[in-house]
Amino acid sequence: MSQLLEGIKIVQSSNEISWENCVLLSAGTEQASVSTDQASTPYCNNSLVPRLPWRTPTAPERQILFSSKLKKLSDLYVSIMSIPQNILFHLNELGNVEHHTALNYVLQKERVKKGISLIQEHIETFRLQSAELSKYRIGWNEPNQMTVTVGTDRCRVGLHIDNQRGSSLHRISINLGSDPRYFLFINLSIQQLYYLVSQTDGNVVSKTSGSSRICRAFMQLFPNYPVVKLRVDPGQAYIAPTEHITHDGCTEGTNSLDVFFTMRTIFDEPCRV
Numbered sequence: 001m002s003q004l005l006e007g008i009k010i011v012q013s014s015n016e017i018s019w020e021n022c023v024l025l026s027a028g029t030e031q032a033s034v035s036t037d038q039a040s041t042p043y044c045n046n047s048l049v050p051r052l053p054w055r056t057p058t059a060p061e062r063q064i065l066f067s068s069k070l071k072k073l074s075d076l077y078v079s080i081m082s083i084p085q086n087i088l089f090h091l092n093e094l095g096n097v098e099h100h101t102a103l104n105y106v107l108q109k110e111r112v113k114k115g116i117s118l119i120q121e122h123i124e125t126f127r128l129q130s131a132e133l134s135k136y137r138i139g140w141n142e143p144n145q146m147t148v149t150v151g152t153d154r155c156r157v158g159l160h161i162d163n164q165r166g167s168s169l170h171r172i173s174i175n176l177g178s179d180p181r182y183f184l185f186i187n188l189s190i191q192q193l194y195y196l197v198s199q200t201d202g203n204v205v206s207k208t209s210g211s212s213r214i215c216r217a218f219m220q221l222f223p224n225y226p227v228v229k230l231r232v233d234p235g236q237a238y239i240a241p242t243e244h245i246t247h248d249g250c251t252e253g254t255n256s257l258d259v260f261f262t263m264r265t266i267f268d269e270p271c272r273v
């Protein structure tokens with residue numbers, strides 16, 4: 001199966017973003033090998049990553065991927081938003097950090113602290129006030145990695161679904177570096193993956209299988225299904241239900257340290273963002 005199915009939409013929430021040029025599709029998925037991106041942190045055994053080459057989506061694929069608004073408020077979605085310049089202005093210095101050891105020093109600066117508190121205030125204006133709010137985290141990744149998430153075994157896990165924690169639905173992740181970063185995802189919910197896997201081979205998963213088992217089984221049974229690569233430019237954020245879809249971050253082709261702000265909560269309808 002190499003054709004995209006109807007599933008999770010990228011909601012075009014803002015007119016400022018060049019939606020036409022921000023998406024590529026992979027040739028499918030494959031097991032990571034030692035030669036995959038050759039970054040210093042190795043892949044864990046049996047990690048799955050997008051299979052190259054990347055290509056631009058066709059017009060019918062764009063129709064499947066993009067939507068100007070959600071059909072139902074409860075639908076899962078992915079979106080990108082721009083952070084206002086008056087906030088980013090305080091955080092410019094984070095984009096100049098060359099090595100992660102200098103990051104803590106820069107984060108102690110009053111100007112940067114002010115920027116971080118302005119980000120939190122900004123998020124308050126469009127999050128669901130009744131929703132649980134996780135503590136924010138400023139993180140970093142090395143440049144030029146096909147996928148970035150490192151697991152407890154200090155190896156990269158590849159495409160995955162986050163463990164469910166609390167009642168949060170979305171993750172927001174703001175690019176505070178100076179290069180684009182990318183959000184990789186498969187545009188199908190865990191329920192869709194379960195259905196497709198169990199229809200094809202009823203022995204691979206059961207109703208009690210965890211989401212990691214289901215997403216891995218899907219990629220092994222359907223290695224030609226494309227992964228979406230969504231570009232998130234400096235000063236932009238992605239919002240995505242990372243506890244419900246197969247995903248990872250990506251810094252492929254970049255030269256500078258990837259710095260990001262992230263937290264989990266539930267956001268209001270994306271059209272308001």
Ligand SMILES: [Fe+2]
Nearest residue numbers: 149162242248
């Ligand atoms: Fe994740």
